[in-house]
Amino acid sequence: MILQSLVLNNFRNYQSVTVQFASGINHIFGKNGQGKTNLLESIFCLGLAKSFRSNIDSDLIKKSTAEYQILGEFISDINVKHKIGIAASRNKKEISVDRKKLQRYSELIGMIPVVLFNPEDHKITAGSPAERRRWLDIILSQSDHQYLKNLQVFKRILKQKNVLLESISKKETKRDQLFYWNNIFADSAAKIIKRRIEILQHINENISDYYKVISSSGSSVQVNYGSTTGLDELDNDTLETFINSVVDREIAQKTSIYGPHRDDVVFLLNDKEVRRYASRGEHKSVLLALKIIEFNYLNQKTNVRPILLLDDIYSELDEDRQRQLITHMCQLGQTFITTTNQPQIPTSENDKAFLISNGNILEYNFT
Ligand SMILES: Nc1ncnc2c1ncn2[C@@H]1O[C@H](COP(=O)(O)OP(=O)(O)OP(=O)(O)O)[C@@H](O)[C@H]1O
Ligand SMILES: [Mg+2]
Structure with missing residues (x-):
């Protein structure tokens, strides 16, 4: 365009x-x-x-x-x-x-x-998990309308579930109701997580090569999905079972503490976490490699x-x-x-x- x-x-x-x-x-x-x-x-x-x-x-x-x-x-x-x-x-x-x-x-x-690179982007590799989720959500929303719709649905479910947790913690509502919400929460969450993991796999296949082009170094770069649940399998049934097993903790905290709204992406450079170990130039090179992949990915998905x-x-x-x-x-x-x-x-x-x-x-x- x-x-x-x-x-x-x-x-x-x-x-x-x-x-x-x-x-x-x-x-x-x-x-x-x-x-x-x-x-x-x-x-x-x-x-x-x-x-x-x-x-x-x-x-x-x-x-x-x-x-x-x-x-x-x-x-x-x-x-x-x-x-x-x-x-x-x-x-x-x-x-x-x-x-x-x-x-x-x-x-x-x-x-x-649109692929934007601006100075604030250092937050993707250096900032809070929210910045990384936002970055992933923008790419996925631009490349796939269904993802954007799923995300909007998930946000609505999350909001309602949080209202319910608050109400249960005040003993205004019975906790049984939570299990219905956990069911649709897990269903919706699994859709989001699945697409995020897919794109991270795509990034993993390409990032070390682009990092080499930009930095002229042979370092290996990897991205992993950091799930708050710590589960290896993130399908809806496994997620639902897990979330049902932590209801007490969520009621005590009056909010949903496990799910894609709290998950993270972990960048590794030579097996060390970029956020904690990388130099400024290395951060920038990882980001530039990501942006090239983002460009190619959007081009491929949207034509x-x-x-x-x-x-x-x-x-x-x-x-x-x-x-x-x-x-x-x-x-x-x-x-x-x-x-x-x-x-x-x-x-x-x-x-x-x-x-x-x-x-x-x-x-x-x-x-
Ligand atoms: N709503 C607004 N109405 C009028 N001026 C605004 C408004 N919002 C921002 N500005 C002004 O726009 C100016 C230019 O901002 P911009 O960020 O585009 O600068 P820039 O050329 O990118 O500068 P830099 O090289 O420092 O990045 C700023 O002085 C800012 O005060
Ligand atoms: Mg400027």
Whole structure:
């Protein structure tokens, strides 16, 4: 998928801009705080119907204005044009695809697959389990609508089960009711876990090779699913039996403590946990390898070439690694790459550069 043009009205620090992008690399450069990440954020919104920086839509509305609009014109890999529009005020948000209003925002997800790499991504390998679950859920939701639906169902079941646990702990409800909820909880949880384990297997088959390309080292990288249950088998019957065996503990804690909402992903570099042992450069190399796999995985599953958003990717990488990375990543698809430095002369006529200055976008000529 190629984003051909983008219109922003009252989005973050942009008042009213229209940009025509290149199908190859789009270098977005400018000083700090000028709007580079905001521009990437608007493109991310066109793919995932929400921001990667804020869950509150009104944060995206330009200060002292009432509504933002994002309009993207895309051309697919088979030359079909698509228009995606998002308009949001403080209490209303509408998304349209080819001028047709969507009933649910989630219908958008997967149409324009997006792979983002930004400085916050270090949380995937270094942060809390919630960050890793979020990362997995985003890839799986973009590649498989059923996963997204299952996840939404699971969240509803979890919420109701937690209300029930609270009520049982206060002796307002009998504990027998829990067994019905554990049954549907286990059923729903097993579907989520199954897909997560499948994608981790796919990652395992590829990650050491990509790590080698990025880091020029022969280290082995592995990812494991860290189940809170400690079970080897994670089918619905085994899960249900397990969860029924820990009801006392869950009632005492008044919340569900076992399941995909608490599970983790463990990254290993040469058999040592990345989160606890790896250097910053090693973290970054693992992440970059993951992003390439993510790109290929989404491409394969959706049959649509994702858009790559690379925010501040150069920091912490020496020049050789930067060049190696750009050569590799930019062959993948349309790429948006932000930097504070003026870019070097582009190697292809499919590339463009844009200078961002205080919410203005100026196409920059290399000659
Ligand atoms: N809702 C908003 N209304 C107006 N301005 C906003 C809004 N949200 C953020 N900004 C401003 O947008 C500016 C640019 O932010 P952005 O993160 O895009 O900068 P950047 O060019 O990526 O900088 P850096 O190089 O430091 O990463 C910030 O100064 C911020 O205050
Ligand atoms: Mg930025």
